[in-house]
Structures are given as C-alpha cells and as structure tokens.
Amino acid sequence: MTTDGQGSAKERVSRRKVFGLGAAGAATLGAGMVAANTLLDEPPQAHATSTSDPFPFYGEHQAGIVTPAQDRLHFVAFDVTTDKRAELVELLQEWTAAAARLTQGKEAGSYGAVGGAPEAAPDDTGEALGLPASGLTLTVGFGTSLFDDRFGLARHRPAPLTDLPKFPKDQLIPEISGGDLCVQACAHDPQVAVHAIRNLARIGFGKVSVRWSQLGFGRTSSTSRAQSTPRNLMGFKDGTNNLKLEDSGLLRDHLWAAAQDGSPWMAGGAYLVTRKIRMMVETWDRTSLAEQEQIFGRNKGEGAPLGKRAEFDPLDFAAKGPDGEPHIKSDAHVRLAHPSSHADARLLRRGYNFVDGSDGLGRLDAGLFFIAYQRDPRKQFVPVQMGLARNDPLNEYIKHVSSALFACPPGVRDGGDYWGRTLFEG
C-alpha cells in the first residue's frame, strides 16, 4: 500500500456529503417525517420532494409497501444456509442497521467503501459512492420455508402464510420460486437498488445464499393518487383501481395484518405474493387493437373503461352498447380481476416490468414481475388468481414462471429494534 493510498483509505467519504446534506441533517429530517406520520397514525408516506431524496426508514409499517412506487426494483430471495437461530437473528440485526443507513443515502457500514484498515475488505462495495438516497426502500419478508423445524419457528407460522395452491396453467420454475427470506429494494436509480441488495448479500455471507433475484423497471402500479398510472409491456395502463396509500380505511381492512388475525407478531405487517409473468409480447403485438382492448376491457389510449371516456370513470359492468352487448365482455380482464367478482378482495400492487435478455428462440424474455401486498392471501390473491387462471383470455399471451409468498413483519422503531424482533422475541 502506498502512502498516498493509505491516506485516501482513511478518508471516509460520506455519500450524503457529496450532495451537500450532512448525515445529521438527513437523520433529523427522517425522524421528523416519522414523527409526523406516527402522530397521524398513517403509514410512512412522506413524499420525497425529488427522486433523489430519502424516505424514512423507521415506522409502524415497513417502508416500500405503500410508499409511492419508485421506478426501479431489485428483488432478491435468499436461502438461509446457517442452521443456528442465533446467527439468523444476528443477521437480521445487522441487516436492519445497514438498511437504516442505506435508505438514508449512507454507506452500508460506518467505515464505508474507503474507510477502515487498508488490509481489511471495505464494509461497503462502493458503487453508490456519490449517488443520493434516490428514494431507496428496503422491505424484508419471511417465506413459508423459514417456519420449518430449523429455527424453532414452526408454531409461529401465521395461517395466512400457507403455500399457494397450484393454479391452472402454472408453469413454475422451482429455482426462481420461493425462498426463506426476501428483500425488496425499490429506488429511482437501479444502481442504488442493486448496491443495497448486494451489500445485504455481502453482510449475509456464510449465513444466506442468493436463491434468485430480479431486476425491474417502469413501475406498473401507482400506490398514491399523486402518481400517474404507468403502462405494462402490453401497452396498457395498469392498476388504475389499485389500493392507494391515501385509502386509510381500505388499507386497515385489506392490507395490514392485525393482532386479532391470530399472529400478534405480524400486527402492522403484510403478506407479499410475487409472480414472474412472462409475456409473449411478439404474439400480443400482432393482435388487433380491438381484440387487445376487449381482452383488457379498457381502451389503450386513455385507459378508460370501454364505454366510458376517462381513465377514472367508474366501471359499469351492466352498460351495453348499441348492439345490445355489454361494453365490457363477461371475461374481460378488468371484470375478472375486479373486487366485485371476489367478495371484495383487494390487493396493493407494486409490480415492475422486466426484460431479461432473450429466450434463445428469437424472442425477448419480457413481462411483468407482479408484486402484491395484502392482509390474507387466502382471501385475496388466491381467489383472484384462481378466477384469472381459469377464465382470463390474457392467458393466451402470458405464462406464470415463478411464484413466492412471504410474511413481511411490521416496521422497526429507532433504537435496538430489528426486522423480525416480534417473531424471535415476541
């Protein structure tokens, strides 16, 4: 090591400092936002004033669920490779501390990428040095398989965390399904999301192993009324009637687990379903506009329900056209997916588009990485998907290739709390 190299190694670079906002200032701002949210009994929803700003990490609920959906995703599922409960708890504590720093635009550990001793590996991998927080949220979940007999958790498995049934037409690939743990990283900069997942994987070396991971872009749902509705890779607006963070009453009923649901440790948490849905975009692109719109039940330009003018015009499934046929066909996607078809089952969706190169058969490997949060998948995702899997004409153009289910515990409080404390110590 040269003299100069040592000098620079000892100089700690603060990611925040580069952008003129001291770490102390950022922490104060974050705490202020949390306090305001707590007073109002609202989920963390502080709108970052720009796409570079941080969202608060601490709160009643984990960030990254109702947080206004950021533009980029890196999702990872881990297998736990240690069989020691204490090591698993220690990992969750280390991850929580790192996430509290990363989401505020700091490096993963206090010695950073260029601090500490030059003969030691840095405690941050460095590729986000100089980048702002970029709205990063990190959300952790526990898979069904974590509740086997390895860690003494079997009796704490919540009833809603029951393996999903096999749906008609499922073509799931086991290697990219399931997982003991997951972390969802959302941010406005993919480099920031990738950096966060990579550093959590680095911290978990020897205790966890990456099972699968997925990058996504172009959020396909709005989770706030302040956001415009984005388009999926079929070119349609998606998630118009999604649960939004402003719907406090609906969120209480349909999103957040409660103590009376049977697993008090999950109170304030939510259940997460992911499905990787490959789209046969080349086939879709040769389908007529009329057929595309009839399959969805909305027009392509505005996203208006067929028979209506504007995107947010209410759906009227009874309305008929001059030909006496319903504007929205009996098997239109918007009708099959609607709460009225499933005992008012609602989901908070925050999926992403993906393109994973090509498939070796001359086609893009593209589609939707579906993400939905809910209070009980047995009453929400499962009946909705069962109806779609049986009847949706979209099935001609899509294929479900991966599936996973996780229990996302409640948020953490500043000072000694950690992801999953209510499970391990509750």
Added chain:
Amino acid sequence: MTTDGQGSAKERVSRRKVFGLGAAGAATLGAGMVAANTLLDEPPQAHATSTSDPFPFYGEHQAGIVTPAQDRLHFVAFDVTTDKRAELVELLQEWTAAAARLTQGKEAGSYGAVGGAPEAAPDDTGEALGLPASGLTLTVGFGTSLFDDRFGLARHRPAPLTDLPKFPKDQLIPEISGGDLCVQACAHDPQVAVHAIRNLARIGFGKVSVRWSQLGFGRTSSTSRAQSTPRNLMGFKDGTNNLKLEDSGLLRDHLWAAAQDGSPWMAGGAYLVTRKIRMMVETWDRTSLAEQEQIFGRNKGEGAPLGKRAEFDPLDFAAKGPDGEPHIKSDAHVRLAHPSSHADARLLRRGYNFVDGSDGLGRLDAGLFFIAYQRDPRKQFVPVQMGLARNDPLNEYIKHVSSALFACPPGVRDGGDYWGRTLFEG
C-alpha cells in the same frame, strides 16, 4: 368492438402532445440542432437540456456514439432470417424511418398504438405512450457474418471488420455472441429504450430474429467532459481518460472511419466491440481495500491515480513511493490499459453495468457490458485486450462470456437516406 372503443381507437395519441411540445416543434428543434452541428463539423452533441429531451437523429455520424452517455441501455443483436437482399434493404429503410420518429419521442409508426383500423395490429406497442423522448439514441451496426455470400456483400467487408482473435481466458458463450445486425438503444428511461428495441424487432418480424439482448444501467463511462465519472460494480471510477466528444482531433484520428481506410462506405462510421464481462463480485467484495486499489492503480474514494490527489491528476508511471516501489504497480489495470502501453491505442467506451438475476450458485449474475467504438479494432481493442487478458490481475475476478464486433455505418441525412445506404447503393 364497441362504439366507444372505435372512437378512442381513431384518436391518435401523440407522445409529444402529452408533454406540451407539438411534433412539429420537436422536428424544428431537432433540425436546428443538426444544422448547427453540421456547420461546425462537429458530431451530434447537443446537450439535451434535461433527461427527457430528444437528441437529433440525423447527422454526419450516428447518434449514440459520442452522444453524452445516457443512463440506461438495451442492446440487441439480430440474426437475419430472410435471404433476400431487397427485404434486408427494405427493413433498414423501415427501421430508419421508425428510429427517426422514436428518437424524437414519437411512436414507431404514424398510426401509433391506438390509431389506424381497430381490426389491425397497432403500429406501436404502446408502453411508451405518455413518456418523453428521454434522450433516446438508436445506433445500428453490421456484423462480420452479414458479409458472407447471402446478400452479395462479401467484397464490401471492411478490413477492420475481421473476427476478433481468441483471447487468453476467454469463456465465450456462442449463443450470446456475434450477430448479423445490432441496435444499441440508450436512453435515460429503460422503458423508452426497451420500447424502441421491441418495436424495431416487431417491424423486423419475418426478416430478423432476436439473437441476444442485454439491459444495462449506470453508464460506466463518460463520453463528455460535462459528465461526472461513474462507478463500475467493483466500486471504482471507470473511464476517466476515455475519449470524449470534446476531443475533436483525437476523435478524427481514433474514432471515425475515413474513406482512405479502404472502405469508403464506412466514412464517418465506427467499429463497435461489445464484451459481456461477468464480475465475481462476491469474491471481489472480500478483497482488501489496499489490494483493490493496487489492482486498479487508482484509489477508490476519489479515483485519483495512486500517488496523486485528484481524479484528473496526470498518470505518472515512473513516480515511486518512499519504499522505492512505483506507486502504480507494473501490472496495475490503469497501466496495462493505458495508450502508452499500446502504441497510443485509444477507445471511446460507453459500457453499462448489468445484473441478470442470479447464477444458480448463490451469486448475483452481475458485471460490465463493455462497449467500445473505434476506427480499427485490429490496432485498438485487440492489442489492448490481448495485454489485459495476459497480465491483468483483475482476471481473477472477471470472466468474458460474450463478444461481438460490428461496423456501424455513418449517420443518415433527412430525406430518403437510410442506415447502410452507402453499403447497399455505394
């Protein structure tokens, strides 16, 4: 088709209109930029005033080479499946017309995603409706294999378009290497880059087939002095001494093909090498800071040459530390890659980071998608890479898994010109 659906289908949605800038206005602006550039004999370099603005499409050189590197990439290589030269020419004409529209924030065809007859497939796939131009550039290239005997092009193959030699330690996967044609889409929004590639693939249905495609993020090189130097997934600043668009003299000598090089149809074009370089990031992340910095020859925090203070301080390979050893070791990456080690060979690099999920062995499938433009790969990329492949200690942490070489023809002029006209009609 319902009455209302027909009505909305006939209503053409202009992507530009959504953002308040009419197509005519955008066209005028674009033409003005091109004119100014042409007068100054400069490559297209108009700095978009924001990341949503368009770059000019027409010009002496193709955009997307010296254009200030955008943040996102979708790169695709095609196999040509037709054996008819006329169909290939027709495709290049259709692609040129579509690219002229797409890069200005318009839809791929004049009937768009919701225009034309409802019983016809839309002539745009729709997922970029409502999104601005986002700095999209589309750059086309012709692979060595295009110059076989299928299209009568063999005698026009330029000498610099000679298959790359096998480099030591290459672990190339044929299915993601090579290709008859390529299109590089760069933009500030991945949805816009993906949309462009997908629509070109759609237009090419029956004539070309996707061979491989690659998404990238976090540009790893600056191509303009107005840009800060980004970091690769090893956490280091990369491309500090890259050729920049401001270096007019160097670009003339090292980047642009000239008539006297032997293939007049390539005058104003450049040769493109792509290499997918997988990084063993998990191993790298356990390497000490001192070793990381010695391998690169720069410090990690600032990107300064070892022994110097600031990123742009000149490299001094003779300088020694108090211990009598050179600050920059004899096999440091920065020394091996430096023009002084290779008869002044220089490259214009504009690569991207990638994460393609995980590798099934518990690791992220991550690395660098290397992209370099140059006047003659035989004198530039080949000697540089031969030196690196033999001696670079970075090889312990990286693996070259794909390789491709393309001749990118000169830019096109407004009015009847098309990508490759000088080759097919020259």
